[in-house]
Amino acid sequence: MFFNWTDRIVFPDNIKIIFLFSHSVYLQVTLICSPLDNQLNKSKQEVISEWVMSFSDRLYSRALFQTKSVVAAEDIVQDTFLAAFQGFEKFDKRSKPDTWLFAILNNKIIDHHRKMSKSASIDSVSGLKAERTESDFFNEHGEWRKETVPLEWHDSDEQVLDNPEFVEVLTNCLGKLPATWHSAVLMKYMDGTNPEIICQELEITSSNYWQVLHRAKLQLRKCIEVNWFNSDRI
C-alpha cells in the first residue's frame, strides 16, 4: 500500500535533490532537538512547581514592597502563578521564566492599585497620583519652569541608600507615581525588562514608551528633590 508519491511523478533531478536535502535537514533538526525535547517534556505542574520554589520569594518580596500589605502580596503572587499556569502555552520557552513571571506580577500589582484607587476617595486619584504632563515641567518654549529646574543635590551618592529615611522617601515617591508609570519604572530600572515586554504587559504603545518613562522620571526626580534634598523649598 505504501508508495512514495514522488516515484509516480517524474521530477527533474535537481528537484529530487532538494527533496532529499530537505529530508536530511529535517532529520538533523530532530536529532539535535530531541535531548531538549525531553527536558521540556516535564508536565506543566512540574515546571510551575519548580518556578514556585525558585521565584516565589522574590515575587512575594516585590509585591510586599509595592503594596505594603501581606494579604494583598500573597493574593497577588497566587494570582500570578495561576495566570502563569493558565497562560503557560504563551510562554516562550527560550526566554527567562522569572522575567515573564515578574511581568505578570506587575500587571497584577497595577490591577490591585486600580481596585484600591476605585475604593479610595476621588481626591487621592486625581490629586496625589495625577499624571503630570510635560507642561507641568516645561514652559511653552520647552524650557524648564522656574520651579522645576533641577537644583544641586548635595551628598547624593550611593551611600545615601544606607539611610533608611532616604529609602523611605524614595519608596514613597515611587508610590506616588500613577500605577502604570510605577510599574514601567520598576520593570525598566529594577528588573531590566526589555521594552517589548513592558509595552505588551502595560499596554503602552512603543511610541509612548519613552514618553511614559520620561514623565515618570521627571516626577520622581522632582519628588525626591522636594522631599529630601531641598525640603525647605517647594
Next chain:
Amino acid sequence: MKKHLTHFVLLSCSRASLLIEKKSASPLGVVERVQLKWHLAICDGCKKYEEQSIQINSWLKSLNERTTINVHSNVELKDRLISTIKNKN
C-alpha cells in the same frame, strides 16, 4: 522665531531631557548625539538633570539588589501554591 531656531539646533530642555533618558538605554543617532552635547554645554539645568537621572537609575538598581537580599521567605505561601498547582488540571 529666534527661540525656534535655537531649539532646532540646540534642542529644547524638554527634548534634551527625553534624549538623556533614551541615551541611558541605547546609543543615540549622530545628529541627536551632537545636539545633546551642544545643549548640555550651555544648559545647567539639563546637565544636573542628566547627573541626577543616572543617579536615580543606579539607586533603583541597588534598591532592587538590596530588596532581593532582604527576601521575605513565605514558606506557608509556597506550600499553598504548590498544592494549588498540583490539584489543577
